[in-house]
Amino acid sequence: MAVYLFADTQVLVQGITGNQGSFHARQMVKYGTRVVAGVSPGKGGQDLDGIPVYDTVAAAAERHRLDASILFTPAPFAKDAAFEAIDAGVKVLVMLPEHIPVHDALAVMAFAKSRGTVLVGPNTFGVVSSGKCKIGIMPNQFFVPGKVGVVSRSGTLCYEIVGNLKAAGLGTSTVVGLGGDRVVGLSFIDVLAEMEQDPETEAIVMVGEIGGSAEEEAARFIKERLTKPVIAYLAGKSAPPGKRMGHAGAIIERGKGSFAGKVRALNSAGVPVAELPFQVPELVAAALGR
Amino acid sequence: MKLYEYMGKELFSRYGIPVPTGGVAAAPEEAEALAGQIGSVVVKSQVLSGKRGKSGGIGFADNPSQAGELAAGMLGTLLSGFTVEKVLVERKLQIDRELYLALTIDGAARKPVLLASAQGGMDIEEVPEDLIIKLPLDVTIGMQPFVTREVTRRLGVSGPVARQVADILLKMYKIFVECDAELVEINPLIVSDGQVIAADAKVTIDDDALYRQSGFPLVEERTATEKAAHEIGLSYVELDGDIAVMANGAGITMATLDLIEYYGGRAANFLDAGGGAGVEQTARALELLLARKPKAMLINIFGGITRCDDVAAAFAYVKQNIGIPVPVVIRLVGTNEEKGREILRENGIEAYQMMHEAAAKAVQIARKL
Numbered sequence: 001m002a003v004y005l006f007a008d009t010q011v012l013v014q015g016i017t018g019n020q021g022s023f024h025a026r027q028m029v030k031y032g033t034r035v036v037a038g039v040s041p042g043k044g045g046q047d048l049d050g051i052p053v054y055d056t057v058a059a060a061a062e063r064h065r066l067d068a069s070i071l072f073t074p075a076p077f078a079k080d081a082a083f084e085a086i087d088a089g090v091k092v093l094v095m096l097p098e099h100i101p102v103h104d105a106l107a108v109m110a111f112a113k114s115r116g117t118v119l120v121g122p123n124t125f126g127v128v129s130s131g132k133c134k135i136g137i138m139p140n141q142f143f144v145p146g147k148v149g150v151v152s153r154s155g156t157l158c159y160e161i162v163g164n165l166k167a168a169g170l171g172t173s174t175v176v177g178l179g180g181d182r183v184v185g186l187s188f189i190d191v192l193a194e195m196e197q198d199p200e201t202e203a204i205v206m207v208g209e210i211g212g213s214a215e216e217e218a219a220r221f222i223k224e225r226l227t228k229p230v231i232a233y234l235a236g237k238s239a240p241p242g243k244r245m246g247h248a249g250a251i252i253e254r255g256k257g258s259f260a261g262k263v264r265a266l267n268s269a270g271v272p273v274a275e276l277p278f279q280v281p282e283l284v285a286a287a288l289g290r
Numbered sequence: 291m292k293l294y295e296y297m298g299k300e301l302f303s304r305y306g307i308p309v310p311t312g313g314v315a316a317a318p319e320e321a322e323a324l325a326g327q328i329g330s331v332v333v334k335s336q337v338l339s340g341k342r343g344k345s346g347g348i349g350f351a352d353n354p355s356q357a358g359e360l361a362a363g364m365l366g367t368l369l370s371g372f373t374v375e376k377v378l379v380e381r382k383l384q385i386d387r388e389l390y391l392a393l394t395i396d397g398a399a400r401k402p403v404l405l406a407s408a409q410g411g412m413d414i415e416e417v418p419e420d421l422i423i424k425l426p427l428d429v430t431i432g433m434q435p436f437v438t439r440e441v442t443r444r445l446g447v448s449g450p451v452a453r454q455v456a457d458i459l460l461k462m463y464k465i466f467v468e469c470d471a472e473l474v475e476i477n478p479l480i481v482s483d484g485q486v487i488a489a490d491a492k493v494t495i496d497d498d499a500l501y502r503q504s505g506f507p508l509v510e511e512r513t514a515t516e517k518a519a520h521e522i523g524l525s526y527v528e529l530d531g532d533i534a535v536m537a538n539g540a541g542i543t544m545a546t547l548d549l550i551e552y553y554g555g556r557a558a559n560f561l562d563a564g565g566g567a568g569v570e571q572t573a574r575a576l577e578l579l580l581a582r583k584p585k586a587m588l589i590n591i592f593g594g595i596t597r598c599d600d601v602a603a604a605f606a607y608v609k610q611n612i613g614i615p616v617p618v619v620i621r622l623v624g625t626n627e628e629k630g631r632e633i634l635r636e637n638g639i640e641a642y643q644m645m646h647e648a649a650a651k652a653v654q655i656a657r658k659l
Contacts, residue, residue, distance in 0.1 A: 076501065101470050101499035102395060103429075109400045110429045125594075139594045139624055154541020156592050160645065163592070163623070180540055182397045209541055212397055235544035238551035239560075246525040246540025246562040249397065254415055276552065276646050277545055 002129035002174045003149070003194040003201070004092055004118060009133045010065050012057065012090065013038045014081050015072035022048055024072065024137050031134040031143075036064045039084075057088040068092035070126065070135045078122070079104035086117045094135050095121035098180070105183050112185060119185025123248075124177040125155040136177065146171020148284055149195040151188055152207035153178050153214070154247065157235055161207055161280050168281035173201040178214075180247035188218035196226055203229045203287045205280060206271070210236030211250040211257040219265035229287035232266050233274045234259060291495045291509050294336045296378045298491030301469065305461045307476075308454075308487045312380030321361030324379040325354040333360040334378045338511060339370035341413070347374070350382055383487065388478035389445060390414060391459065392492075393427075393466045402427040402466065404459070406441050410478035433463030447481075454486035455479070470499030515578060522574050524563055531556025533656050534584035534616075536575055538563045538596045542645075546590045549646055555653030558584045567596060572604035577612060585659045586617050588652035590645050593624025600626075602633035609637055617655045621648035 011028070015021040016038025025048055029035050037052055037060040044055030054060040057069070069090045073081040075097045085093050086108070093112065095105075100122045112119040120127055126136015131145035138155070142163045148170050152158035155177055162172060176191045178184050188206060195201045204226075208215040215234065222230055237259040239245050241252040252258050263273045274280045293301070299309040311328055314336070315321035325331045335347040342348050347369050351357035361377045368374075388410035396403040406423040407414065414422070423444045425437060438456035442448070447455055462474045475492035495503055512520065519526030525540065533550055535557050537543040543562045550557045559582070563575050579587060591601050602622065608614060622630050622641040631641050642648035 075498065099498040101502075102472060102496050103467060103470055103499070106395070106400065106402065106429050114430075137595055152541070154539060154544075156537075156539025156594060157541030157545055159594055159624070160542055160545070160592050183395060183400050185400070187398070207541070209544060214398070217398060233545075235541045235548060237548040238557070239544060239547065240529065243527045243529075243560070245527060245544050245560050250540060250544065276549065278644060278646060 001198050001200045002132060003191070003198050004127050004174060004176070005068065005129040005133040005135060007132040008034070009067045010034050010036045011133070011135055012036065012060055012066045012069040012085070013072065014057070014069055014085060016040055016048055016051070016053055017043045017046065018072055021072035025051065027140060028134055031140045032131070033133050033135065037066065057084045061088045066090050068094070068135055070094040071096055073097060075099045079108055082108040083111060086112050086115050089115070090117060092118045092120065092127070092135070094124065094126045095119065095185070096124060096126065096137065098123035100181070102181070102183055105181065109183070109185055120176065121179040121181070121184060123181040124179035124184070125158065127174065127176050129174045130172045138175070142166050143175060144171040145173070147173060147200065147202040147288070149173045149198065149201035149204045150175040150207065151178065151191040151195070151204065152176070153209050153249070154180055154207065154235065157277070158207050160277050161205060161233060164278050165205070165281050165284065168285065170281055170284055173198065180249065182212065182248040188214050189221045192218060192221060192226060192230070196228055201228065203231065203284050205284060206230060206232040208232060208234045208262065209247065209250050210234070210239055210245070210252055210259050210262070211247070213257060215262040216265040219269040219271065222271060223269040230271045231274065231280060231283045231287060232271050233277055233280050234262055291497055291500065291506070292338045292511070293493045293495065293506065293509060294338065294376070295334065295491050296336055296376065297506070298493040299488065301465060301493060302488050302491055305465050307458050307461050308485065309491070310380040310383055310487060310489065312378060314376050315361055315379055316365070316376050318358040318362040318365065321377055321379050322354045322358035325351055325357030328379065328381050330382040331357050331379050332382050333357055333364065334380070335364040335369055335374040336376040336378055337369045337372040337374055338509065339372060342369065345369055383480060383482045383489065385480050385482060387481035389455070389481070390417070390477045391462065391479050392473065392475040392477070393462055393471070394473045394475070396426060399426050402429060404437065404441065406445055408445050410480070414477060432467070433460055450484060451481055451486055458486060458488070465493070469493070470496045470503055472496050515582065519561065519575070519578055522571055524561060524571070524575055526578070527560040529557050529559050531558045532585040533652050534558045534579040534582065534587040535590070536561045536563055536579060536587070537590040538567065538592065542590065542592060546588065546645065546649060549649035550588065550653055553650045553653040555656055558582060563596070567600070569600050569604045569607065572601055573608050576604065576608045580612070580614065580616070584616055586619065586652050586656040587614070588648060589618065589620045590648060591622050591624070593622070593626065596624070597626045598622045598624060598630030599633060602630035606633055606637050619648050619652040619655065621645050
């Protein structure tokens, strides 16, 4: 099973002729993703290694079943491109770009919700159901099939954790990047709920960070609803209050979103929090009874 | 980007939200002249921080010379870490009632949220939760009259005052959307002899939307190094330790700082070189870090889009052309790792595989010096 993405998911790449778009479209294909079409306004009729390029999403949708799409569109045009994909009926939309104005993101989220589209991001590395389908920019070699679901607010740190899991002989079922912006389409809770239902996922790793209240809300949800073991790692223990650490949401403001508060909330929900990234695999192995 | 109060009030005026009569002064004589035109005034130092009242940043004057003296006492002083460069001189108003109104974004609900309270005038964080009205807004319909009626009902205002509050709410929402604001806050919104007036203005514009918001002068909150880093597209925050840090990705950079602290060291900065930083950008980042004269440097790269050989090449370039006078510890894994390690070896550095080992080593070096 896995969640969100499956072996037969057909993927559209918006902005496929750009630098990032073409490079990562090729990487996705290499991973085994079924990239069936690309869109680049004004470039319709071209192709990328045999992947047909269309001017509009509607034109691509006339010829292909489009289950999911990923945006490589520059931030100022991302809202329009997202509306276009949602309007064409994709079920999963990965909004990769960062620096999308927050009012644009809010408008996209409202529209996605009204159409039942799962919106991932913005400012995310994407989603991968290991060994089946990767929609995003993560390095292929670390994402091998296994039983651990991973959900993360940050990108490289997630690769680090997944890399550690792989080194310990633990593969992943689905890995979801929520995105580093203050407002993102998927929350920890959304992903935890899906993974709870997924027969392939036996344990879940949450990679969080300081700022906001997403981890605290997830902790409440885990306490009430989750039966599968959850292990967490949180970045930002040493961050001083009032300093924004790269991500829009990573800031301790007025004492809210602190590291200690998040650890307390997670621990009270029975979630162990690894102190160092390389300790995550040990905790997962223990939870899986290995 | 936060706006100064006077900028927020200029914005309010442009959208038709009533603000007290007044003007900005950068010198005591200007404050004096303004007070001469207005009469009894309040003089407010313009800094990007709340709690001005408690720290002497706000004063009242009954005549022009008093206003000049107040301004002279404020201008040039340091208030919560910011130098006061301007003061706002405004008519002193009779206050019959103080309300609170704000529009901001609720990240968890993924919606704008309207906050209102009948307990205006104090720090909203100190107002009990049950005295704050919280209404999520749907962006597909925006601020509608029915929402304003519900707010005024719950605020307990009626008649002309309710009508004025409703009008202000509609205009606030217009500012919120048209100016790409993350926050539009009025605290207090005062009722003065039947008139509803914004006695303060807090507006924050979304940094990511500044490219399409040309109407605002740039308000600088960053240090010189932070500014330089921003200009080359890096996310940089100054800290007060002695180990310079560079990593790729905000989360892993934070985790690197955490590891330094775990092993008993202190980081000099947060620097996220981002995904896909090339040789030149990386070299400039290294130069920036060295300029602050750290005791040691820790580079932590997990290559995804970022290529290890690019980082190594940048390091080699800086070492050969500018010189790296401090001990450097590098952790390098991921895309093009072998090529990167080879370049480093040629430059006399053996890269680490595990980030915690590299962090421990950097701390050990910094402590010995």
